[in-house]
Amino acid sequence: MLMSPEDSVADAAVGLFGDPLRARIVRLLATEQMCTCHLIEQTGARQTTISHHLRLLRRAGLVETEPRGRYTYYRLRPEAIADLADGLRDLAAQAAEARDRYRPC
Amino acid sequence: MLMSPEDSVADAAVGLFGDPLRARIVRLLATEQMCTCHLIEQTGARQTTISHHLRLLRRAGLVETEPRGRYTYYRLRPEAIADLADGLRDLAAQAAEARDRYRPC
DNA sequence: TGGTGACATCGAAACATGCTGATGTCACCC
DNA sequence: GGGTGACATCAGCATGTTTCGATGTCACCA
Numbered sequence: 001m002l003m004s005p006e007d008s009v010a011d012a013a014v015g016l017f018g019d020p021l022r023a024r025i026v027r028l029l030a031t032e033q034m035c036t037c038h039l040i041e042q043t044g045a046r047q048t049t050i051s052h053h054l055r056l057l058r059r060a061g062l063v064e065t066e067p068r069g070r071y072t073y074y075r076l077r078p079e080a081i082a083d084l085a086d087g088l089r090d091l092a093a094q095a096a097e098a099r100d101r102y103r104p105c
Numbered sequence: 106m107l108m109s110p111e112d113s114v115a116d117a118a119v120g121l122f123g124d125p126l127r128a129r130i131v132r133l134l135a136t137e138q139m140c141t142c143h144l145i146e147q148t149g150a151r152q153t154t155i156s157h158h159l160r161l162l163r164r165a166g167l168v169e170t171e172p173r174g175r176y177t178y179y180r181l182r183p184e185a186i187a188d189l190a191d192g193l194r195d196l197a198a199q200a201a202e203a204r205d206r207y208r209p210c
Numbered sequence: 211t212g213g214t215g216a217c218a219t220c221g222a223a224a225c226a227t228g229c230t231g232a233t234g235t236c237a238c239c240c
Numbered sequence: 241g242g243g244t245g246a247c248a249t250c251a252g253c254a255t256g257t258t259t260c261g262a263t264g265t266c267a268c269c270a
Contacts, residue, residue, distance in 0.1 A: 011128040018120015019228075030199045032206040036247060049229055051248060070237045070246050071210050076200035085197055088190035094135045095181035101137040105176050105216090124258080141217060154259055156218060175216050175267045210246090 010087050013060040013080070021045060022053045026076065029063065033075035115192050118165040118185070126150060127158045131181065134168065138180035 017023050021043060028034060028042055039050050054074060057063040061080045066073045122128050126148060133139060133147055144155050159179060162168040166185050171178045 011122045011125070014119050015121075015123020017116045018123050020116070021228085023116040026196070030196055030203055032203045032208055034208055035210055037210060037245095038208055046230065047247070048231080048249085052228075055248080067237095067247095072247060073207060075204060075207075076196075078197045078201035078204065081193055081197035081200060085190050085193035088186055088193060091131070091135050091181075092183045092186040092190055095186060096183035098135055098137045099180060099183065102178060102180075103137055103139055103143055105140055105142060126258085142215095151260065152217070153219085153261080157258080160218085172217095172267095177217065 009060075010084060013062060014084050014088070016056060016060055016062065019053070021049070022057065025050070025053055025057070026062070029074055029076045033066075033073050035068075035071040035073050037071070039074070114165075115189060118167060119189050119193075121161060121165055121167065124158070126154070127162065130155070130158055130162070131167070134179055134181045138171075138178050140173075140176040140178050142176070144179070 017026065024043055025039055028039060034042075036047065036050055036054070039045075039054075040047055043050065054063065054065075058065060062077060063074055064077050066075070122131065129148055130144055133144060139147075141152065141155055141159070144150075144159075145152055148155065159168065159170075163170060167182060168179055169182050171180070
């Protein structure tokens with residue numbers, strides 16, 4: 001099995017969905033792009049907290065920013081999410097094939 | 106922060122991919138089913154550590170067990186992983202649609 | 211039936227992560 | 241130019257997670 005470095009990057013990116021607030025942010029951004037203040041009022045979280053999660057999502061490449069005047073708009077990068085989905089689909093296919101294969105002890 | 110139950114379950118499950126050792130275990134199980142001892146020798150991790158991660162994966166429904174004599178075989182549940190992949194694919198589609206929609210401040 | 215080997219469970223310690231208040235930067239408007 | 245509001249960064253803490261050694265259970269075999 002191939003374990004290229006990108007795989008671990010992908011895993012870390014998928015892992016980001018694990019936090020409830022981050023998952024909430026992703027879902028909100030999936031409906032329309034928003035600036036930080038919208039995310040704050042939608043989630044009720046503090047500004048610094050939102051900003052922190054957005055940084056993680058940005059670093060993982062799941063989200064991109066567009067500064068617009070004094071506001072900063074955030075939107076999801078559908079390609080990145082589609083990549084993760086593809087990775088998981090491949091994994092599922094591989095797992096389905098491996099179901100009946102087993103290694104004796 | 107309210108989230109529908111299904112959402113949090115799926116997110117938590119995807120989140121499990123975040124840990125490197127767990128991701129490694131999942132990848133190994135994607136090639137063939139294995140008992141704990143195989144996973145131990147492949148990863149170099151301790152038996153208790155492996156056992157702990159397998160429990161998390163099992164609780165999330167990503168993995169199922171089959172006790173066979175004194176060994177316990179583990180295998181992935183391809184349907185579960187395919188479900189996650191589908192969820193991500195839908196999210197990507199939704200995000201693609203939302204790209205040009207934005208909420209003025 | 212007693213020994214051994216596979217696996218699960220249980221704290222405790224090490225470690226990572228999320229949240230917060232304080233503070234910095236920068237665009238905008240008076 | 242000074243005030244304000246949007247957002248980023250930082251350092252500390254609180255909390256959760258990973259890992260570990262010790263221990264328990266259970267199947268197998270001599």
